[in-house]
Structure formats: C-alpha cells, structure tokens
Amino acid sequence: MRHPHHGASPLFWLQSGLALTDMFGMVFVVGFLLVEGATTTAPRGALAKRIACGLIAGLSLGARPHITLLIVVYWCLRATWSRPIEVGHVLTAVLAFALGIAAWLIPASIATGGPEIYWSATVGQFEWRFGRPGVSVLGTPITGQYLLARVLSLIDSLGQAFGPMHLTTSHIARRAALGLLIIVPYVVFAWRGASKSIARPYLIASAVYLLMLFIMLPVRHLRYLLPLSLVIGWSVSGYLALFRRPVVRAFALVVLAAVTVLPSFFLVGALSKVPPPVAGLDWVKANRPTAILYSGSLRRHAAFYWPKGEALSEPKTEAECDQFRKTLASGRPVLSTSSKVCGMEGVKRVVFKRDARIHDKHHYIPIFEFGKSAGSPG
CATH class of the missing domain: 3.40.1360 (Dna Topoisomerase Vi A Subunit; Chain: A, domain 2)
Structure with missing residues (x-):
C-alpha cells in the first residue's frame, strides 16, 4: 500500500495545533487505512486484520462519530471490491466493531453516572444540532435558495480546506467557483494516481461523508473536512505523472508545495x-x-x-x-x-x-x- 502524505495539506497543519478531537479522530482513520491495506496471505493473518479493523472502527466512534461513517463505508467498499463477502467474515467484523465500542462506551457511561445519563446526554446533543437551522438541514424549512446557499458554502469550505483562501474575500459564489477549480484537479489526480486502489474507494466514501456533513453538521467548520487531507497526498503521484523529464517534475513538485503548504505557514504561526x-x-x-x-x-x-x-x-x-x-x-x-x-x-x-x-x-x-x-x- 502507498500511504498518503496528508502532511502536505494546509488543513492538516492547522488542525494539528488545535486542542480538539478532530486530529485525534484522524489517528483512527490513518490507523485503519494502514491496517486494512496490509497484505495478508494466511487465513490467520486475514482474521487478525479483520479483528483489528473492527476494533479501530469501534474505537473511532468514541472519538468523532462522523469519522466512523467514513471508515465503515470505505471498509465496505474495499471488502466488496476485493473478494466475495463471506458471512463468517462479516460476523467477525461486527463482533470486533462491537468490542471496540464497548471498550470506550462502558467506562464513559460509568464515569458520567450510568448508561441512561450518558445516553440522554448523547441524544440531547443530536437533538440540539437537528433543531438549529445554521447547523443541520433537518432543523430548517428546506427551500431551493437555502439548499443553494448551503451547497455554495460547502464547496467554498472544501476549496479552503484543500488550498486556504480567506473566508471573507469576495462573494460566496465566486469563492465557491474558485473552490471547484482547486478541488477537481486533486480529486482527478488522486483517482488516477498510483494509489488508486485505496484512493478510489476512499473518494467514494468521502462523497457519502460529505453528504452526511451537508445534512447534519455545520458546513463552515473546516475541521470536519480534515479526513479529505489524505486526498492531497494521493493526488501527488497522479499530478507528477503528467511530467516526464525529471527537472520539470521537480519544478512541478515545488509548485505543488507552494500551492498547498506555503499558504499554511502564514496561518500556523498564528496558533501560537x-x-x-x-x-x-x-x-x-x-x-x-x-x-x-x-x-x-x-x-x-x-x-x-x-x-x-x-x-x-x-x-x-x-x-x-x-x-x-x-x-x-x-x-x-x-x-x-x-x-x-x-x-x-x-x-x-x-x-x-x-x-x-x-x-x-x-x-x-x-x-x-x-x-x-x-x-x-x-
């Protein structure tokens, strides 16, 4: 497996210095990709990998629940594309997933006063989100104008996550258009790059993830887009494949670094x-x-x-x-x-x-x- 250089992403640099759980959630995403992408030949090794993947996915639910959706969708896509699904394999994965959840849910429930209190607090958090128009589509009278504005905001946020642009510069429609110009090449290069066996199911899972984000979470929070930083790493090989001569390829890599990493230098300093x-x-x-x-x-x-x-x-x-x-x-x-x-x-x-x-x-x-x-x- 070719591992993505997600450190090339501006968003990764910014989030790594914030005391939030989003970067902690990324540990489970990267960990899952490393384990799931490992090559196994013996049945015992394949079993150990399924158990490890299930445990990581279950643990991720305690870090950032929306991260778990991305992991599970990606896992299902990889499983269906690689070989026929066996019932025994599914049961093993589900059991390991349940054990991963229990590993954090039981201590968390005890620490907060019991399962009922923990469940009530969790449900209250979701109800609060679903009832606020600025947070969730489910709490808003849906109109064409509202949906268009939310789509533009999401595309704008994606553009800033892939290559930061100032949030208050220009009109939202122009920022969204610029965002598309930034997003599309990364997605195309990642789809066609050397890591396409990993990148393609991940891109599809990311589309499902973005749909969930669009419906349930604030689209302006760039930290929710952190898992997409992996796409930048996967796009590098596809981008460099356009250039044959080593000198030109080296120059192209410098340009890519300037577009992705350099803008972050001016922002990361503000974290101090x-x-x-x-x-x-x-x-x-x-x-x-x-x-x-x-x-x-x-x-x-x-x-x-x-x-x-x-x-x-x-x-x-x-x-x-x-x-x-x-x-x-x-x-x-x-x-x-x-x-x-x-x-x-x-x-x-x-x-x-x-x-x-x-x-x-x-x-x-x-x-x-x-x-x-x-x-x-x-």
Missing part, C-alpha cells in the same frame, strides 16, 4: 497567539475586573478563564432587560460582545481577532461597554 476569547477575557480581567459581561459566546470560556467574574448570556426577555438596566443604573461596569443590548448601543472598546481559517468559532471578539462607564476612556 492567544485565541480571541482568551485575549478578550484577559482584557476584561485587567481593565474591568468588577464588570458584568453579557456574552453567549464567552460565557463558557469565562467559567474557566475568569471563574471569579460574572458572565451571562445576552438578555432576551423583558425581565432580563429590566435587570440589565438596573445593573447599568448601579454604576457597575457593563460589557458585552454585542454592540446592541436591550435597544441600547454600546461603545466599542477593543477587538480581538484571528484568521477564521484557523478556527472559525469565536475568531472575532469585540468588547462593547454600556452605561456611564462607557463614556470614560478604555
């Missing part, structure tokens, strides 16, 4: 900087330590980075707005990440931001001040 939510709370602690902060986006961050402070979600009801006005009248400093709260305009004090391609959540954090204190210098 303080994230906007943390920088915003540091500013509050240093400049308005007695303030009350109204911010849905920073409330959870504040619980960890500003435990002695008071952070609340923005007022939504009239009763909450009455309390907001009472706080203003008391003279206590009042801050928010929203420019307008309960009909009142705030004064912008400071803005913390970073490139949204690094992590699109909370990449822009402004701090507004309200009330009498807003008239004084920051």
Whole structure:
C-alpha cells in the first residue's frame, strides 16, 4: 500500500495545533487505512486484520462519530471490491466493531453516572444540532435558495480546506467557483494516481461523508473536512505523472508545495497567539475586573478563564432587560460582545481577532461597554 502524505495539506497543519478531537479522530482513520491495506496471505493473518479493523472502527466512534461513517463505508467498499463477502467474515467484523465500542462506551457511561445519563446526554446533543437551522438541514424549512446557499458554502469550505483562501474575500459564489477549480484537479489526480486502489474507494466514501456533513453538521467548520487531507497526498503521484523529464517534475513538485503548504505557514504561526476569547477575557480581567459581561459566546470560556467574574448570556426577555438596566443604573461596569443590548448601543472598546481559517468559532471578539462607564476612556 502507498500511504498518503496528508502532511502536505494546509488543513492538516492547522488542525494539528488545535486542542480538539478532530486530529485525534484522524489517528483512527490513518490507523485503519494502514491496517486494512496490509497484505495478508494466511487465513490467520486475514482474521487478525479483520479483528483489528473492527476494533479501530469501534474505537473511532468514541472519538468523532462522523469519522466512523467514513471508515465503515470505505471498509465496505474495499471488502466488496476485493473478494466475495463471506458471512463468517462479516460476523467477525461486527463482533470486533462491537468490542471496540464497548471498550470506550462502558467506562464513559460509568464515569458520567450510568448508561441512561450518558445516553440522554448523547441524544440531547443530536437533538440540539437537528433543531438549529445554521447547523443541520433537518432543523430548517428546506427551500431551493437555502439548499443553494448551503451547497455554495460547502464547496467554498472544501476549496479552503484543500488550498486556504480567506473566508471573507469576495462573494460566496465566486469563492465557491474558485473552490471547484482547486478541488477537481486533486480529486482527478488522486483517482488516477498510483494509489488508486485505496484512493478510489476512499473518494467514494468521502462523497457519502460529505453528504452526511451537508445534512447534519455545520458546513463552515473546516475541521470536519480534515479526513479529505489524505486526498492531497494521493493526488501527488497522479499530478507528477503528467511530467516526464525529471527537472520539470521537480519544478512541478515545488509548485505543488507552494500551492498547498506555503499558504499554511502564514496561518500556523498564528496558533501560537492567544485565541480571541482568551485575549478578550484577559482584557476584561485587567481593565474591568468588577464588570458584568453579557456574552453567549464567552460565557463558557469565562467559567474557566475568569471563574471569579460574572458572565451571562445576552438578555432576551423583558425581565432580563429590566435587570440589565438596573445593573447599568448601579454604576457597575457593563460589557458585552454585542454592540446592541436591550435597544441600547454600546461603545466599542477593543477587538480581538484571528484568521477564521484557523478556527472559525469565536475568531472575532469585540468588547462593547454600556452605561456611564462607557463614556470614560478604555
């Protein structure tokens, strides 16, 4: 098996420095590919490989559930393409898969108070996603305009995952068109490259994965596209096959590296900087330590980075707005990440931001001040 050089992907570079489970999930994807692609000649070796693949697939469900879909679809495609399916083999794989799930599900259930509590929390997470229009198609009145906008957003995200473009540059339709110009060559070269026995079923599985992403998850989160970074590695051999002369081929490889890796250098450096939510709370602690902060986006961050402070979600009801006005009248400093709260305009004090391609959540954090204190210098 020829292994993909996924490190050539800009997205891989960016995600490798983030404290999220997406890169952890990629460990199972790469591990599965390595094990499933290993050559076995003896029946005992084939059995060991099926068991190992099942265990890895089951464990992956505890890392990132959507990763498991990609792995299982790829596994099914490889199994059906290589040889006739035997019932015994399927049963072995299913049993190993179940054991892989049990290895993390039982301890996780015990640690959270029991299976019922764990199941309730898991179902609640899915219900929350399915009920939000910006997250899932299932929580949105489906119209042609909505579907078109979501398709364009997904293509735009794919383009930025394969070759980062600035998220706020140009119109979404133009960004999507540019994204297609970036995506299509990678897919074609991977399909025709030296690793096509692996790449082709993986590309088909990726199409199923993208359909799931389109329906159920936010299409703007580039980290969900991390498994596609493998396609870049597989495309290299197909791309270089276009050039016969060694000198030309070497130059072509330099060009490819410039297109894929070089843009990441300007983004990876920003990973060492303080994230906007943390920088915003540091500013509050240093400049308005007695303030009350109204911010849905920073409330959870504040619980960890500003435990002695008071952070609340923005007022939504009239009763909450009455309390907001009472706080203003008391003279206590009042801050928010929203420019307008309960009909009142705030004064912008400071803005913390970073490139949204690094992590699109909370990449822009402004701090507004309200009330009498807003008239004084920051």
